[in-house]
Amino acid sequence: MSQPFLRGVRVIESSAFIAAPLAGMTLAQYGADVVRIDMIGGGIDYGRLPRMPEGRSLYWTGLNKGKRSVAVDIRRPEGRELVQALVSAPGEQGGVLLTNIGVPWLSHDALARQRADVITCTIEGHADGSTAVDYTVNCATGLPAMTGNGSEQAPVNSVLPAWDIACAYQAAFAISAAVQGRAVTGTGAQMRLALSDVAFATMSHLGYLAEAELLHVDRPALGNFLYGAFGKDFGARDGRRLYVAAISLGQWKALVAACGLQEAVRRIEAATGLNLDDEGDRYAAREAIAAEIVPWCAARSLETIGQRFTEQKVCWGTYRTVRQAVAQDPRLGSANPVFQTVHTAGVGRHLAAGGAVRLMGVPHPPVVPAPMLGQHTDEVLADVLGLGDAAIGRLLALGIVAGPAQDPLMAG
Amino acid sequence: MSQPFLRGVRVIESSAFIAAPLAGMTLAQYGADVVRIDMIGGGIDYGRLPRMPEGRSLYWTGLNKGKRSVAVDIRRPEGRELVQALVSAPGEQGGVLLTNIGVPWLSHDALARQRADVITCTIEGHADGSTAVDYTVNCATGLPAMTGNGSEQAPVNSVLPAWDIACAYQAAFAISAAVQGRAVTGTGAQMRLALSDVAFATMSHLGYLAEAELLHVDRPALGNFLYGAFGKDFGARDGRRLYVAAISLGQWKALVAACGLQEAVRRIEAATGLNLDDEGDRYAAREAIAAEIVPWCAARSLETIGQRFTEQKVCWGTYRTVRQAVAQDPRLGSANPVFQTVHTAGVGRHLAAGGAVRLMGVPHPPVVPAPMLGQHTDEVLADVLGLGDAAIGRLLALGIVAGPAQDPLMAG
Numbered sequence: 001m002s003q004p005f006l007r008g009v010r011v012i013e014s015s016a017f018i019a020a021p022l023a024g025m026t027l028a029q030y031g032a033d034v035v036r037i038d039m040i041g042g043g044i045d046y047g048r049l050p051r052m053p054e055g056r057s058l059y060w061t062g063l064n065k066g067k068r069s070v071a072v073d074i075r076r077p078e079g080r081e082l083v084q085a086l087v088s089a090p091g092e093q094g095g096v097l098l099t100n101i102g103v104p105w106l107s108h109d110a111l112a113r114q115r116a117d118v119i120t121c122t123i124e125g126h127a128d129g130s131t132a133v134d135y136t137v138n139c140a141t142g143l144p145a146m147t148g149n150g151s152e153q154a155p156v157n158s159v160l161p162a163w164d165i166a167c168a169y170q171a172a173f174a175i176s177a178a179v180q181g182r183a184v185t186g187t188g189a190q191m192r193l194a195l196s197d198v199a200f201a202t203m204s205h206l207g208y209l210a211e212a213e214l215l216h217v218d219r220p221a222l223g224n225f226l227y228g229a230f231g232k233d234f235g236a237r238d239g240r241r242l243y244v245a246a247i248s249l250g251q252w253k254a255l256v257a258a259c260g261l262q263e264a265v266r267r268i269e270a271a272t273g274l275n276l277d278d279e280g281d282r283y284a285a286r287e288a289i290a291a292e293i294v295p296w297c298a299a300r301s302l303e304t305i306g307q308r309f310t311e312q313k314v315c316w317g318t319y320r321t322v323r324q325a326v327a328q329d330p331r332l333g334s335a336n337p338v339f340q341t342v343h344t345a346g347v348g349r350h351l352a353a354g355g356a357v358r359l360m361g362v363p364h365p366p367v368v369p370a371p372m373l374g375q376h377t378d379e380v381l382a383d384v385l386g387l388g389d390a391a392i393g394r395l396l397a398l399g400i401v402a403g404p405a406q407d408p409l410m411a412g
Numbered sequence: 413m414s415q416p417f418l419r420g421v422r423v424i425e426s427s428a429f430i431a432a433p434l435a436g437m438t439l440a441q442y443g444a445d446v447v448r449i450d451m452i453g454g455g456i457d458y459g460r461l462p463r464m465p466e467g468r469s470l471y472w473t474g475l476n477k478g479k480r481s482v483a484v485d486i487r488r489p490e491g492r493e494l495v496q497a498l499v500s501a502p503g504e505q506g507g508v509l510l511t512n513i514g515v516p517w518l519s520h521d522a523l524a525r526q527r528a529d530v531i532t533c534t535i536e537g538h539a540d541g542s543t544a545v546d547y548t549v550n551c552a553t554g555l556p557a558m559t560g561n562g563s564e565q566a567p568v569n570s571v572l573p574a575w576d577i578a579c580a581y582q583a584a585f586a587i588s589a590a591v592q593g594r595a596v597t598g599t600g601a602q603m604r605l606a607l608s609d610v611a612f613a614t615m616s617h618l619g620y621l622a623e624a625e626l627l628h629v630d631r632p633a634l635g636n637f638l639y640g641a642f643g644k645d646f647g648a649r650d651g652r653r654l655y656v657a658a659i660s661l662g663q664w665k666a667l668v669a670a671c672g673l674q675e676a677v678r679r680i681e682a683a684t685g686l687n688l689d690d691e692g693d694r695y696a697a698r699e700a701i702a703a704e705i706v707p708w709c710a711a712r713s714l715e716t717i718g719q720r721f722t723e724q725k726v727c728w729g730t731y732r733t734v735r736q737a738v739a740q741d742p743r744l745g746s747a748n749p750v751f752q753t754v755h756t757a758g759v760g761r762h763l764a765a766g767g768a769v770r771l772m773g774v775p776h777p778p779v780v781p782a783p784m785l786g787q788h789t790d791e792v793l794a795d796v797l798g799l800g801d802a803a804i805g806r807l808l809a810l811g812i813v814a815g816p817a818q819d820p821l822m823a824g
Contacts, residue, residue, distance in 0.1 A: 005586075005593035005601075017659070022617060026582070030589050044660050049640035049692050050623040058619035058626070059640070065617075108772065127748060127770070130722075131663070135643050136729030139655040140741070144636075145733055146571045148560060154645055155653060155731050157636045159558045162574035165614055167768075169581035170438070173588055174417075174769040177442050180592040181417035189417075190772035196743060197750045201765035202577055203734070204751070205434060205477075207470035209744065210762045211462040212734040214470070219734075224556075224569045228461035228471070231547050233566055241567060243551040247429070248456050251543070280461050310542075317548030319567050321557055322615070322624040322631075329552070331608060332621065336539060338609045339616070350622045353613035356579075357586040358539070360520070360602040 004031025004365065008093040009179055010384070012037060012086050013067070014074075016045040018134070018161055019123045019195065020100035021063040022168035027098075027175060028066040029355035029365070034098075035380055036067045037083055039074060040402040042373055055409045056346030061370035065342075065352060070381075071374030071402040079400050080105045082385075088115035089384050095119060095188065096175060102129065108190040117188040119178045121171050127194040134161035137196045141203055142218065149223035156221075167198040225286050229279040230255075232290045233319065240302035241319040244293065244309075249277055251315045255293075258312035264292040326351065337364035344369040346409050373407035416443025416777065420505040421591055422796070424449060424498050425479070428457040430546070430573055431535045431607065432512035433475040434580030439510075439587060440478040441767035441777070446510075447792055448479045449495050451486055452814040454785055467821045468758030473782035477754075477764060482793075483786030483814040491812050492517045494797075500527035501796050507531060507600065508587060514541065520602040529600040531590045533583050539606040546573035549608045553615055554630065561635035568633075579610040637698050641691040642667075644702045645731065652714035653731040656705065656721075661689055663727045667705075670724035676704040738763065749776035756781040758821050785819040 009032040013024040021036070028034040038046065048059040070086070073079040087097045088111055095115050099106060100123040108120040125132030135157065138144065144155035171193055178189040203209050211217060224233040224243070230252065231245040246252035256265055265276050268288045274281035282289065297305055302318065309316045326332055332339055332351065342352045347369075354367040381387045381401065395401045404410060421444040425436040433448070440446040450458065460471040482498070485491040499509045500523055507527050511518060512535040520532040537544030547569065550556065556567030583605055590601040615621050623629060636645040636655070642664065643657035658664035668677055677688050680700045686693035694701065709717055714730065721728045738744055744751055744763060754764045759781075766779040793799045793813065807813045816822060 005589035018618070025617065026585065030586070047692070049695060050619055050627060050629075051692070052626065058622040062617045062619040062622060121769075125727075126743065127750075131725060131727045132729065133643075133657045133659060133727055135638055135657050136655050136727055138729075139645070139653075139731045140729045140737060142732060142734035142737055143570075143572050144731060148564075148568055152560075154636065154647075156560055156568060157645070157655075158555075158570045158572065158574075159631075159634070159639070160555050160570060160574055161618075162570075162572055162577065165574065166577050166581055169578055169585055170768060173438065173581055173585035174442070176585055176588040176592060177417035180588060180595070183592070183595070192770045192772060193768055194770075197748070197765075197768040197770075200737070200741075200744055201750055201768040204763070204765035205437065205474045206430070206573075207462055207474040208734050209738055210470040210474060210759065210764070212738045213762050214464065214760065215462060216735065217462075219571075222571070224566065226547055227571070231545075233551070233569070235566075241551075243548050243569075245545045245547050247545060280459070280463070283461060313543060315537075315543045315545055315548055317544065317551045319551045319556060320554060322554035322620050323628065325552060325554055325612070326621055326624045329612075331538065332612055336609070338539075338613055347622065348626065350625050351616070352622070353609075353616035356582060356605055356609040356613040357533075358604045358606075358609075360604060 068376035480788035
């Protein structure tokens with residue numbers, strides 16, 4: 001990549017689970033040197049499901065691609081001092097810590113005593129320091145009560161940890177912005193980012209909070225209808241399902257043309273007084289519109305519908321499983337520069353994504369697989385701290401650091 | 413804010429809906445001068461639901477806080493030239509376009525002819541330029557097939573546009589990184605970011621794609637169980653519901669202690685041969701574990717459970733509606749610096765979130781409400797393009813630009 005935007009930026013990451021690791025990986029995908037620190041033998045997320053039969057975690061290897069791995073015994077003072085030294089090592093571009101592990105010896109103040117312009121970004125559950133994960137935040141947003149069709153006996157959770165993901169990309173943004181700010185002002189930054197603040201701030205941005213506060217309504221569970229315009233799932237003749245959205249006027253006109261709904265639209269408008277060119281009116285008439293499309297889709301195969309919709313530029317998508325997606329979609333393959341086939345130690349060859357942002361005119365950077373635990377211990381101690389072979393050998397012999405031979409999955 | 417990281421960065425945004433506007437707002441929340449360009453009278457998202465009775469959109473005002481608004485007749489050549497001039501205006505920090513509207517006159521090449529180091533970030537549905545929205549991408553990820561308890565007749569969609577949100581925060585990150593890269597190298601960047609690439613790349617990062625490719629399994633719909641560890645919703649005696657997660661060993665030990673499950677754990681372990689200190693084994697034993705917690709919660713009020721869980725540091729949260737969240741949660745109020753009360757024209761006073769990242773030691777920047785349409789037309793033409801009163805008066809008189817008096821909701 002001729003322009004790795006963050007080349008030269010070094011981030012020390014002490015993390016687990018999703019938000020912090022995904023933030024670090026995002027920085028690495030755009031050129032930062034991200035060094036993940038783990039306990040010798042692996043942190044609490046090293047074995048998370050799904051796992052290969054031999055034990056390597058597809059979760060961990062997915063979230064730590066392109067990083068360097070250093071294994072340290074952080075229970076011992078000398079191990080902790082090494083990690084502090086890695087964060088506070090001199091040089092224009094070092095001095096950045098990304099963490100979701102709130103330990104005093106990696107606090108901003110402790111590090112700022114060693115390097116005054118240090119940048120720290122700490123991800124936490126709630127801003128008061130209490131614990132939370134995506135699922136215990138999401139239940140409190142009100143979204144599960146709006147999911148499903150209202151007939152369920154309990155709220156319906158989303159399976160995607162959307163707040164972890166949002167938090168990760170915001171943290172990557174904040175670190176990038178803080179590094180840029182430090183280049184201008186010379187000043188570091190102590191940043192804290194709570195998962196619940198990401199969730200509730202985003203709910204504010206999308207209008208949910210103001211709607212509840214000012215209009216005193218809670219949105220109902222709408223099944224798979226889309227709030228505020230027209231969108232719905234439909235079944236094809238062959239049992240496959242698809243989703244159709246008509247948010248913009250252009251999308252609506254395309255749908256009407258593709259399904260031949262002109263007469264139905266006139267009928268619905270005459271009966272209701274609504275103007276279906278208005279998205280809010282389409283939302284009001286959603287049941288009547290859907291009733292016209294159900295038989296149209298049910299009479300045709302998914303292939304026929306898809307050809308017609310694609311020709312007419314309808315906004316639509318197919319329901320499928322992840323296996324179907326991987327097997328069938330050329331967007332998930334080497335035709336797409338975002339995806340490459342890599343070989344991950346202990347996993348084998350598989351499709352993996354790099355950064356989703358494509359920089360036109362330059363090749364997409366290679367997707368670098370996740371390291372073995374401690375794969376870069378020697379290298380990082382040498383190039384960041386300037387330690388020689390003897391000093392590194394001593395740390396290894398004392399068990400203060402470890403190389404990849406002590407990865408418990410090394411045999412994999 | 414003594415350190416607005418992106419102060420002096422000016423971004424011209426020509427956008428609609430969620431991903432691009434939320435990206436622009438995120439940049440504005442950290443100090444960038446974000447100028448949103450809209451058609452006179454408003455773009456296609458200006459009236460999106462939910463709306464105030466007088467017409468102002470809580471969706472639009474939520475997603476455009478803190479921006480400057482310029483209203484331009486972009487159907488006329490002189491209007492288009494003005495927008496091009498705003499993007500390519502000289503100065504170290506200008507020259508950035510954020511858009512999800514793929515029009516030739518705002519293409520990277522057209523702009524680069526005017527300013528060689530221009531940075532453009534174009535958000536699109538699919539990378540091939542075909543249309544997609546969050547819902548037509550999400551159905552194809554496989555997630556709806558994993559949502560709900562498997563008894564539904566159709567896949568269950570998420571109501572949160574999580575991919576739009578992820579795309580927004582990634583775009584903000586990419587623009588910040590590109591601006592930093594340009595400061596070092598002097599080179600601009602043409603960036604493209606497809607919503608479907610964000611979704612599938614993130615599915616790769618979380619291990620879903622490798623799991624399908626290598627292990628040949630699709631995850632089942634688990635109801636509200638959490639994949640890979642223990643997590644589940646439970647009902648309290650008073651009809652309220654809560655979610656409990658035990659991902660880490662610490663969270664599990666806290667849950668066992670809080671509910672007095674020590675004996676039940678020994679029983680389950682003896683019967684199954686599992687070790688419930690292992691998160692994967694907790695996942696395997698999830699039904700048996702849940703069966704112990706159901707009666708414990710059903711015998712207690714939510715308040716009693718919450719006190720016990722909070723004392724014991726259990727990771728948990730309450731299900732509630734958005735109205736309950738706004739009414740009851742001190743995290744959504746002035747006790748939290750992320751939230752402030754603002755007055756938005758046409759809306760009134762309401763709670764609104766700024767950026768979720770808190771910078772310790774400095775006051776959180778004020779939350780600036782969304783502008784009226786064209787509120788900053790005069791000001792931006794003067795300070796970015798250096799136009800004088802006469803030139804601006806001429807553009808207004810010709811209807812090439814408009815001020816806030818021509819906002820259709822100005823009376824609101």
